[in-house]
Amino acid sequence: RKEVEQDPGPFNVPEGATVAFNCTYSNSASQSFFWYRQDCRKEPKLLMSVYSSGNEDGRFTAQLNRASQYISLLIRDSKLSDSATYLCVVVSGGSYIPTFGRGTSLIVHP
Amino acid sequence: NAGVMQNPRHLVRRRGQEARLRCSPMKGHSHVYWYRQLPEEGLKFMVYLQKENIIDESGMPKERFSAEFPKEGPSILRIQQVVRGDSAAYFCASSGETNSPLHFGNGTRLTVT
Numbered sequence: 001r002k003e004v005e006q007d008p009g010p011f012n013v014p015e016g017a018t019v020a021f022n023c024t025y026s027n028s029a030s031q032s033f034f035w036y037r038q039d040c041r042k043e044p045k046l047l048m049s050v051y052s053s054g055n056e057d058g059r060f061t062a063q064l065n066r067a068s069q070y071i072s073l074l075i076r077d078s079k080l081s082d083s084a085t086y087l088c089v090v091v092s093g094g095s096y097i098p099t100f101g102r103g104t105s106l107i108v109h110p
Numbered sequence: 111n112a113g114v115m116q117n118p119r120h121l122v123r124r125r126g127q128e129a130r131l132r133c134s135p136m137k138g139h140s141h142v143y144w145y146r147q148l149p150e151e152g153l154k155f156m157v158y159l160q161k162e163n164i165i166d167e168s169g170m171p172k173e174r175f176s177a178e179f180p181k182e183g184p185s186i187l188r189i190q191q192v193v194r195g196d197s198a199a200y201f202c203a204s205s206g207e208t209n210s211p212l213h214f215g216n217g218t219r220l221t222v223t
Contacts, residue, residue, distance in 0.1 A: 031209055044201070044212075044214050046213070049211060096165075096166075097143075097155055097158055098212055099155065100145070100155075103152060
């Protein structure tokens with residue numbers, strides 16, 4: 001089983017839609033979780049950290065489910081500019097190495 | 111407030127040559143990570159360094175690849191005797207503490223001809 005797994009998509013949604021991505025991780029000792037966004041041929045950029053209690057930043061909501069070992073990202077009212085690849089990142093206790101999922105591709109169309 | 115600086119942005123090398131990729135972390139950051147990304151692939155961890163120390167190089171090929179982060183100056187990822195399979199985007203990231211988010215540079219796109 002891969003350390004961090006994501007559905008590659010693509011998720012094709014119309015503007016204004018709500019879309020959710022999940023990411024599963026295998027190491028139960030994982031400590032920190034993040035969502036990044038990567039545009040084509042660009043560097044990954046931090047979207048948000050994921051906290052145990054869940055957190056929201058504008059149209060974006062992140063959740064952590066430690067029991068089932070997954071994190072989620074919900075995007076409300078999708079914009080064309082949200083089209084990108086969304087990367088899940090997990091940092092395992094002990095190694096302190098951030099491990100990236102392969103990413104989920106989102107395409108928002110008019 | 112300069113971010114993570116990588117250079118060169120693009121690097122073309124012939125097979126057998128050496129490639130040197132440089133990375134200056136964000137000001138105040140002492141943790142540097144190198145990742146490689148092949149086309150249509152995810153980011154693969156290569157090496158994690160702090161000043162003058164390699165903390166974890168478990169993702170780096172045993173041969174031809176080396177990395178350093180000297181007391182003064184940028185971190186260097188060095189690839190000797192490059193082969194076509196080394197063609198990829200190499201991203202450097204830095205953080206201020208373990209478990210903190212990474213901040214990425216623009217990457218170096220290496221093409222081996």
